[in-house]
Amino acid sequence: METISLRQATLKDKALAVDFDYSLGKVEHIELKREEKITKAIMEEECFIILADNRAVGFIIFDYRFFDLGWIELIIVGEKYRGRGIGAQAIDLICRQSKTNKVFTSTNSSNAQMQRALNKVGFSFAGKINGLDEGDPELF
Numbered sequence: 001m002e003t004i005s006l007r008q009a010t011l012k013d014k015a016l017a018v019d020f021d022y023s024l025g026k027v028e029h030i031e032l033k034r035e036e037k038i039t040k041a042i043m044e045e046e047c048f049i050i051l052a053d054n055r056a057v058g059f060i061i062f063d064y065r066f067f068d069l070g071w072i073e074l075i076i077v078g079e080k081y082r083g084r085g086i087g088a089q090a091i092d093l094i095c096r097q098s099k100t101n102k103v104f105t106s107t108n109s110s111n112a113q114m115q116r117a118l119n120k121v122g123f124s125f126a127g128k129i130n131g132l133d134e135g136d137p138e139l140f
């Protein structure tokens with residue numbers, strides 16, 4: 001079994017994180033200025049590289065902008081590494097290093113993989129917001 005760990009991202013990791021994000025959705029990556037967002041998160045020490053046996057397999061952006069509570073803004077595990085428990089372990093690790101007891105995040109109703117990963121590490125459903133993505137409510 002692989003050992004999963006997190007390491008604070010530095011600007012040297014920017015290309016790596018940008019690549020993971022770009023592979024997920026080119027249009028969103030460009031339209032939502034995700035490269036800028038990732039760079040800002042790195043500069044503000046809010047970006048963490050997910051390592052599986054020391055190999056970079058994804059990243060997490062984590063901050064305290066949601067009512068001053070721990071907030072997982074984004075997690076991406078590279079496509080070829082998904083479905084083997086890395087996401088859930090990375091979420092668990094980021095929660096353990098949170099300064100707050102409660103940690104929140106949100107995901108689309110259609111994102112069963114993220115919901116499954118969150119359920120595995122004990123997240124519970126807090127509420128739903130309609131109207132962000134048409135026909136695909138955001139679950140908190």
Ligand SMILES: CC(C)(COP(=O)(O)OP(=O)(O)OC[C@H]1O[C@@H](n2cnc3c(N)ncnc32)[C@H](O)[C@@H]1OP(=O)(O)O)[C@@H](O)C(=O)NCCC(=O)NCCS
Pocket residue numbers: 024073074075076077078081082083084085086087088089106107111112113114116117
């Ligand atoms: C969401 C994400 C981070 C989860 O990471 P991961 O490493 O795949 O997570 P895990 O392997 O810990 O758990 C995923 C679970 O979803 C299950 N799963 C996979 N595909 C699924 C599907 N289509 N429907 C339902 N469950 C699914 C897996 O079997 C696994 O559950 P299991 O361990 O009980 O078998 C990853 O899929 C990802 O990067 N997705 C794209 C980006 C994204 O959507 N990020 C979240 C929004 S911020």
